Amino acid sequence: MTATLALNKVSCIRSGRTLFSGLDLQLxxxxxxxxxxxxxxxxxSLLRLMCGLLTPTEGQVLWRGQPMAAQREQWGRDxxxxxxxxxxxxxxxxxxxxxxxxxxxxxxxxxxxxLQALGDAGLRGFxxxxxxxxxxxxxxxxxxxxxxxxxxxxxxxxxxxxxxxDTTATAWLEGLIRAQLLRGGAVVLTSHQGxxxxxxxxxxxxx
Amino acid sequence: MNTHVAAHPxxxxxxxxxxxxxxxxxxxxxxxxxxxxxxxxAAVVFFVMVVSLFPLGVGPEPALLRxxxxxxxxxxxxxxxxxxxxxxFADDLQDGTLEQLLLSAHPLPLLVLGKIAAxxxxxxxxxxxxxxxxxxxxxLSASATGVLLLTLLIGSxxxxxxxxxxxxxxxxxxGGGVLMSLLTLPLVIPVLIFGxxxxxxxxxxxxVGGHFSLLAALLLLSLFAAPLVTSAALRISME
Numbered sequence: 001m002t003a004t005l006a007l008n009k010v011s012c013i014r015s016g017r018t019l020f021s022g023l024d025l026q027l028x029x030x031x032x033x034x035x036x037x038x039x040x041x042x043x044x045s046l047l048r049l050m051c052g053l054l055t056p057t058e059g060q061v062l063w064r065g066q067p068m069a070a071q072r073e074q075w076g077r078d079x080x081x082x083x084x085x086x087x088x089x090x091x092x093x094x095x096x097x098x099x100x101x102x103x104x105x106x107x108x109x110x111x112x113x114x115l116q117a118l119g120d121a122g123l124r125g126f127x128x129x130x131x132x133x134x135x136x137x138x139x140x141x142x143x144x145x146x147x148x149x150x151x152x153x154x155x156x157x158x159x160x161x162x163x164x165x166d167t168t169a170t171a172w173l174e175g176l177i178r179a180q181l182l183r184g185g186a187v188v189l190t191s192h193q194g195x196x197x198x199x200x201x202x203x204x205x206x207x
Numbered sequence: 208m209n210t211h212v213a214a215h216p217x218x219x220x221x222x223x224x225x226x227x228x229x230x231x232x233x234x235x236x237x238x239x240x241x242x243x244x245x246x247x248x249a250a251v252v253f254f255v256m257v258v259s260l261f262p263l264g265v266g267p268e269p270a271l272l273r274x275x276x277x278x279x280x281x282x283x284x285x286x287x288x289x290x291x292x293x294x295x296f297a298d299d300l301q302d303g304t305l306e307q308l309l310l311s312a313h314p315l316p317l318l319v320l321g322k323i324a325a326x327x328x329x330x331x332x333x334x335x336x337x338x339x340x341x342x343x344x345x346x347l348s349a350s351a352t353g354v355l356l357l358t359l360l361i362g363s364x365x366x367x368x369x370x371x372x373x374x375x376x377x378x379x380x381x382g383g384g385v386l387m388s389l390l391t392l393p394l395v396i397p398v399l400i401f402g403x404x405x406x407x408x409x410x411x412x413x414x415v416g417g418h419f420s421l422l423a424a425l426l427l428l429s430l431f432a433a434p435l436v437t438s439a440a441l442r443i444s445m446e
Contacts, residue, residue, distance in 0.1 A: 051310060053445055076312035085303030089235065091242040096235070103231045106312025130242075 003064060003078070003154040004028045005050065005186060010059035012045055019045055020207055021058070029154060029184040032177065032200050034191065037207035043190040044084065046207065047159050050188060051081045063155075077106035080150045081157045086143035090132035094123055094142040097131055102149050109149055117148035122169060136164045144169075147176050156180060158189040228313025232321030240329030246291065247330035254287035254334045258341045269346050276345035277355060277406035280338055281362075281399050288331055288363060289391060292370035293377070293384035295326055296441065300378055309445060316434035319371065319441070323434070327367045335359040347406075354409045358402040361422045365398045368433035375440035398425055 004026060011021035019042030027033050035043050048054040050061060052068035052075065060067055068075050088097045095114055102109030118127050121141040126134060134142065144161060156177075162170055174197060177187050181200050189195075240247055261279045262272055299305035308318050338359055342352040373391035377383035405418035 051306075053306060053309060055446065073312050073314065076310055079310060081306065081310050083303050083306055085301075087303035087307050089239060089302065089304060091239045092235070096238070100231055100235050101307060104228060104307055104311040104313065104318070 003184075003186070005155060005188075006062040006065075007050070008059050008062065010049065010056045010061060012042060012049060012054070013057045014042070014045060023059070025203075025205065027186050027188065027203070029186050030181055030201060031186055032181055032197060032202035033186070033188045034195060034197075034202060034204050035188065035207065036190075036204060041207040043207060044159055046205075047081075047083075047157050047188065047190065051079060051157055053081075073106075078153055079155050079157065080105060080146060080153045081159075082143055082146070082161060083159045086139040088131040088134075088139055088142060091130060093128045094118055094131060094134070094145070095127045097142060098145055098149070101143075101146050105146070105150065105153070107146075107149050107152065113149055114145075117145045118142070120148050120172070121145040122172070137166060137169065140164045141169055144173060144176075147173075147180075151180075151183065154185045156185065156187045156189075158187065160190055160192070162191055162195070225314065225317060228311060229317045229321040229324075231313075232308070232318045233325045236322055236325030237329055240325060246294075247333060250287050250291045250330045251334050251337055253290070254283050255337065255341065257283040257286065259344065262344055272345045273347060273410070274407075276342060276347050277351075277403040277410075279345070280341060280355060281359075281403040284334060284338070284359060284363060285366060285392070285395060285399060287334055288366040289370050289388050290384070291330055292326070292367065292374050292391075293387050295322065295371055295374040296378050297374075297383075300445075305441070305445065309442065315438040315441070319375075319437045320430075320434045323364075323367050323371050323437075326371075327364055331363050331367055335363055348410075351406055351410050354415060355406045357419070358405045358422060361419065361426055362398045362402040365422075365425050365429045366395055368429040369394050371437045372433055372440060375437045375444060378441070378444040398422065401425070 007023055007025040010023045012019045035046060037043050045054060049056055052061065063071070063075060063078065087101065092100070095111070095118065098114045098118060099109045099111070102114070115127060118124070121144060123138060123141055123145065126138060131139060131142065140163065147156065150156070161173060165173065177197060178200060180187055258280055261275065265271060265275070296305060299308065309315060311318060335356065339352050339356055342355055347355065370387070370391050373387040376390065377387045380386060401418045401421045405415045405422070408418060409415050
């Protein structure tokens, strides 16, 4: 029952194009997996496949030794997935967005904790502004604030988390990821930029 | 191993109440509906317009209008409910929150039910409450208007529930709105027949118990089946 994400001979064919095939991978807790590759190489597809949003054409994805479809609710609690879009509702404030996202993800979210997390993310003073008025970077920070509250989730899957972030926020996010790895959690991320996380236990997967 | 378990104390904690997910989505969507009142109002205005066109089109014959009223109000309600439903999941797909729903720690059918319930309360309920005013235009008696209101109250949730299946199936398709109407309108014909039929039966002095029982049965059936089917459809659409 170790919290390991395993891919067994996974293939993915999207609209007739083979993105990858026969992919084997073991990601134990405490390790970082960086997925590298050119635009259109299938990085996002791989991440969606790891989350169970996409069914592999061949092979299987196992979490704690079991397929996801057999443990959906547990999987929902164990995983934090932050995709391309920040998953914010434009009409709601960052505070409401964060509390909703945490509740749906099965993480305990009280107002005090959420306000604290938004403060950490550098959104102090914007907690009650409708999300539509936030800048791209601020929206990104708001989505990432969930990671502060998701300490209990053993797996984070982050699609281009460093996009649109300034240097302060980049350092903050790197700190969050380091803390997660030290806690024994696993992190999967894609990134165009070089990430200064290469001193942590990590694997690099080039597509 | 020990450190690992200590580091994730709540990861394997007991799930929170089943209704928490439902409540969370319901509150979120209702709050959004309140902030975007124009969307809900547009459906109501559409409903009022369509119903009001009939007396203008067929002429002011009171007897004719009285016989037509239940059918006209019901058909207009059907269209006004179905059209905005096409957007039920589209916004969530666009901003990425739909993926979060699929990956939630709560059962997806309950979350879907929360979305449908919020949609019904946010836009359909208003439309149902306006219908007695429209019945005036058709010179319906007070008791017949009451029956019409009741049939709409029981029948309109079925429209939302069945419409959600169509919305999920046509998610992300070009021209999904029209396709969705084509898919779901045939499925809600029984609701139309028994809904309008109850008012006609009442006007003819017959009992309406049978009509209401059948409407309630349709409501229970769709309440149980639609969230499950919609969830399955959403998972397929998101692939």
